[in-house]
Amino acid sequence: MTSFLEDVIVDLQNQALDISEITFILPSKRAGFFLKNHIAQRTTKTNFAPEILSIESFVETVADITYATNTELLFEFYEAYLSITEKDNIEPFEAFxxxxxxLLQDFNEIDRFLISxxxxxxxxxxxxxxxHWSLNQEQTSYVKNYISFWKRLPILYSTFKNMLLEKRKGYQGLVYREAATNLEQYIATKPKVRYVFVGFNALNKAEEIIIQELLQQDLAKIYWDIDETFINNLQHDAGLFTRHYKNNWPYFKKQPFTWITKNYATPKTIEVIGVPKQVGQVKQIGALLNQLQESKKSLSNTAVILGNEHxxxxxxxxxxxxxDTVNVTMxxxxxxxPMAFLFESLFKIHKNAKPNIYYKDVTAILSNSYIKPLFSEGSKNYADALISHIQENNIAYLSLSTLNLFSPSHSELFTILFGSWNNTAQTAIHNCTQLILLIKEHLQKQATKSVIDMEYLYRFNVVFTELQNLNTTYPHINSINALFGLYKEIIANETLDFKGEPLQGLQIMGMLETRVLDFETIIISSVNEGILPAGKSINSFIPFDVKLEHGLPTYKEKDAVYTNHFYRLLQRAKRVYILYNTEPDVLKGGEKSRFISQLEIENIHDIKSVVIGPNVKATVSSLKQIEKTDAIMERLKTVASEGFSPSSLTNxxxxPIDFYYEKILGIKPFEELEETIAANTLGSVIHHSLETLYTPIKNQFLTKDYITSLKPLISSTVKEHFKNLFKDGDFSKGKNLIVFEIAKRYVFNFLEKELESINAGNTIKIIDLEASYSTDLNLPELGFPVRLNGTVDRVDEFNGVTRIIDYKSGKVIxxxxxxxxxxxxLTDYTKYSKSFQVLSYAYMLHQQNPNCLPVEGGIISFKNLQGEYFLKFGKKESIRGRTKDQLINQDTLDAFFIQLKTLILELCNPNIPFVEKPL
Incomplete structure (x- = not known):
């Protein structure tokens, strides 16, 4: 394949022109590297390299003014706005x-196309x-101000333009307008310079005038890169602009329009691949590159074009x-x-400054990979310790003083991170700069320095230095929100450039960077409507019809630009892979692009179309299985001697895997900060509250008077236990207040039920509360001691019958x-776990007091206190049969012990592994 740039060099050499004395003008800087390489390959003797400029650099030279950055333009524009706007109508910088x-974009378009x-x-x-007409005869002040603003636009434009020209700076359009005006003077200063314009397509009016003037004075040549398929087809947008220049430029009335090629119709392999979702396309590109690599095809002439650069x-x-060789041009x-997320988290905290900081914002900063090491002292990391302290003490909001008290040695760092920025840009910039210096000092102390992290730091230091300069020069950043807006603007436009050899290996680039360049193998992604081409987008105050009237580009012309980029890539390519997203996405493109449909309809090439689904491997869901090693058995013997609890056995x-993790490995479930009171906390509060209320009457009979006397104590008792269990958590408002009130209501309803039972003539004697029971199990088959222990919420005597009661805050039927x-x-946890627990408590009670039988065992469900609030354990003859016996006697415990023994023998059997149960 011979590239377009190579053809240009050969043609110039055939004309016996001295290339070293030519100034080449290209659409982009990127193309200059490739042009210089082709010149070197085609030159047989030593010469000076020619001057190679991008069109923007050339126009800047002609205009003799420099481009201002986008942020500079914003501030200068605001200065102009302030100078012509009445004080009462001035908007703050952030709103402006x-x-x-x-509006700057519109100014830019107007000037580039030299419109009045x-x-x-x-x-x-x-x-x-x-x-904005009004039905009222007299317009309101708001309507008058609004209309007045639009009428002042000519003055605003003129003032802004003059301010910039005084400083010899400008936005792109202004530079182009000045270049068109200054062209004759520029030519007069450099009459012998010869220019070659290479590979242009969509020119603005200023560029047209500049190029035409240089052509007319025989100071320039222009090489178009257009195929006859496009320029001869009046309906094809790839040739839209070139047809206009060919038909309307006076120069081409007398001079031939050369360089119409016939490359597009040459045989090509074109494959259109539909892939679900954006990342699916990326994975498919990886697969294609792998295929090309395995087929021994060189990737040095291969380019991956990202329609979606994200x-x-x-x-x-x-x-x-x-x-191993990749060149990323973008x-x-x-x-x-990663470092951007650190500063974004800081701005998030300080944009809406409050005395106390939400714990998630604090932990997000402390957990950041750049911040966490700053809190290390020896083997201890205070960031980890602080996060644990927050979780253990349920602290939802923290103050700077609280943080400083936790670790006084890090008070300076805490102040930089969490100290008030006082809603001033200077403080914010200072703190962020200080933080960068602290991170830098830490990285420099490391044995293996991270080069990329240091590069990140340097670039963000440049960002905040720029913000500092802007804040010093222009006194308009009057809030953290305004500063954050500028910060986002800068980091959105600034890039961290990849370093590499631009002419070697696989090329990865965006669509605009492909101008003038040719590759044998092309892979283009995201060829969907809304991406390629971008389609209708209204980023302008100027209506569509006004643009048409004045010759300004609309979305139609912008689509034609992308059409040319797309088809120009295909002209000399031999293998083309076009990928599109088969899953329409409102935010990231719709159905496949019209470019694909056009390729298929024009019937010039044989298009192979395929739709690829994700390569999902069939995975067999294998349940975890842990064999009982000697170490595990030793740990199991220790647990057995300490005692199995009913809850661990039902677990x-x-x-079984959960039991293994918790009891053998000692891994406890991760407990997050309890921002909203959890169900287990609610249950614990109720348990402890009832224990506190009933303890004074232990071993006594309940009376109506005593229960009545407890009601005024409910609120304070529940509150006390909430404070103990919920730590520093706030339950004075929101959902937590509701849970607090529910806890009080549960206790109150329970006392009402107790009172109702006593009024019905029943006697209730409290025997024990939160009683701990334990017993040795006679299991000679194991050869080591086994204990069963647990805590019973309440043991009482109801009408002379002992009752074992387990409280449940949830609903039980x-x-x-x-x-x-x-x-x-032993098989159905959901249905029988509560029966297992009750029977375990009854068994332990009987072992400690053999004369206690028969007893009753059951549940009191605070969420289900209607009817019989004490739900008794019962043995039924059949599922639909009536309950046979609700008293737990010796036969009941003997039958239960058989199952308990079976369970523990299985649990302690070294030949039976821990096998995970499916969910």
Whole structure:
């Protein structure tokens, strides 16, 4: 394949022109590297390299003014706005930036196309006045101010323009307008310079005038890169602009329009691949690159074009490992690198400054990989310790003083991170800069320095230095919100450039960077409507019809630009892979692009179309299985001698793996900070509250008077236990207040039920509360001691019958406390776990007091206190049969012990592994 740039060099050499004396003008800087390489390959003797400029750099030279940065333009524009706006109508800088960006784009378009600004603005002011007419004869002050603003646009434009020209700076359009005006003077100063314009397509009016003038004076040549398929087809947008220049430029009335090629119709392999979702396309690109690598095809003439440039990072992670040479022409936006999330988290805290900081915002900062090491002292990390302290003490909001008290040695760092920024930009910039220096000092102390982390730091230091300079020069950043807006603007436009050899290996680039360049193998992603082409987008105050009237580009022309980029890539390529997303996404493109449909309809090439689904491997869900090693058995013997609790045994019934994690490995479930009171905390509060209320009457009979005397104590008792269990958590408002009131209501309802039972003539004697029971189990088969222990919520005597009571804050029904077949108690956790617990408590009570039988055992469900609030354990003859016996006697315990023994023998059997149960 011979590239377009190579053809240009050959043609110039055939004309015997001295290339070293030519100034080449290209659409982009990137193309200059490739042009210089082709010149070197085609030159047989030593020469000076020619001057190679991008069109923007060339125009800047002609205009003799420099481009201002986008942030500089915003501040200068605000200065102009302040100078012409009455004091009472001035908007703050933060509000101004929201519409100023759009207006700057319109100024840019107007100047690039050399349109009279007064013509546009007067038209625009008249439209706004019509759109905002009022039924009232007299317009309101708001309507008058609104219309007045649009009528002042010509003055605002003129003031802004003059302010910039005085400083010899400008936005792109202003630089282009000045270049068109200054062209004759520029030519006069450099009459012998010869220019070659290479590979242009969509020119603005200023560029047209500059190039035409140089052509007319025989100071320039221009090489178009257009195929006859496009320029001869009047309906094809790829040739839209070139047809216009060919037909309307006076130069081509006398001079031939050369360089119409016939490359597009040459045989090509074109494959259109539909892939679900954006990341799916990236994975498919990795697969294609792997195929090309395995087929021994060189990737040095291969390019991956990202229609959606946000896919750069996923793509880099998907490139096959064997591809060792990759050149990334697009930079990595600063907003995408890890350090950006640190500063965004800081701004999040300080934008809406409050005395106390939400714990999640604090932990997000402390857990950041750049911040956490700063809190290390020896083997201890105070960031980890503070996070644990927050979780253990349920602290939802923290003050700076609280943080400083926790670790006084880090008070300076805490102040930088969490100290008030006082809603001033200077403090914010100072603190962020100080933080960067602290991170830098830490990284420099490391044995193995992270080069990339130091590069990140340097780039963010540059960002905050720029913000500092802007804040010093322009006194308009009067809030953290305004500063954050500027910060986002800068990091969105700044990139961290990849370093590499631009002419070697696989090329990864965006669509605009492909201008003038040719590759044998092309892979283009995200070829969907809304991405390629971008389609309708209204980023302008100027209406569509006004743009048409004045010759400004609309979305139609912008689509034609992308059409040319797309088809120009295909002209000389031999293998083309076009990927699109088969899953329409409102935010990231719709159905497959019209470019694909056009390729298929024009019937020039044989298009292979496939739709690829994700390569999902069939995975067999294998349950975890842990064999009982000698070490595990030793640990199991220790647990057995210390005692199995009923809850740990039912945990084994539910899922043996959970028992293994908790009892053998000692891994406890992770307990997050309890921002909203959890169900287990509610249950514990109720348990402890009832214990506190009933303890004074232990071993006594309940009386109506005593229960009545407890009611005024409910609120204070529940509150006390909430404070103990909920730590520093707040339950004075919101959901927590509701839970607090529910806890009080549960206790009150329970006392009412007790009172109702006593009024019915029943006698209740409290025997014990939160009583701990323990007993040795006679299991000679094991050869080591086994204990059973547990805590019973309440033991009382009801009408002379001992009752074992387990409190439940959740809902329990009678069917969950009854059994039919004893064997089922070891298999169905959901249905029989409560019966297992009650029977375990009864067994332990009987072992300590053999004369206690018969007893009753059951549940009191605070969420189900209607009817019989004490749900008794019962043995039924059949599922539909009536309960046979609700008294727990010796036969009941003997039958239960058989099942308990079976369970523990299985649990302690070294030949039976811990096998996970399916969910």
């Amino acid at each position: 930036t929201k519409w100023a960006q759009l 600004p007064d013509s546009i603005f007067n038209y625009l002011g008249a439209i706004k006045e019509i759109n 896919l750069l990072i996923p793509l880099l992670n998907s490139i096959p490992e064997q591809i 930079g990595l936006p600063l907003r995408s690198i 084994y019934i539910r899922n 009678q069917g969950q406390i009854e059994i039919v077949n004893w064997e089922d108690i």
